[in-house]
Amino acid sequence: MGGILYVLGSTLLAYSTENLVVLLAAWILSTVPFFPGAVVRRPRVAPRIGLLLSSIALAMAIAVIAANGHAMSIAD
Secondary structure: OHHHHHHHHHHHHHHHOOEHHHHHHHHHHHHHHHOOOOOOOOOOOHHHHHHHHHHHHHHHHHHHHHHOOOOOEOOO
16 A cells, blocks of 8 residues: 555656656656565566666656756746
């Protein structure tokens, strides 16, 4: 139950932000509940790799936007 509330809170943060850096942080935070316990049990790895790759892709996109000198605001 705690993991679901955590994902809900981070998703609401992502939807309510105007800043791309906060969006990236919320995106990464929403994946955190899926990673604990990976050492204890042998879960399927493919969904976690997908979550990790999506976070990396979003981070790279935001880095390209910042490198080109564009505003970090979603509205801009």
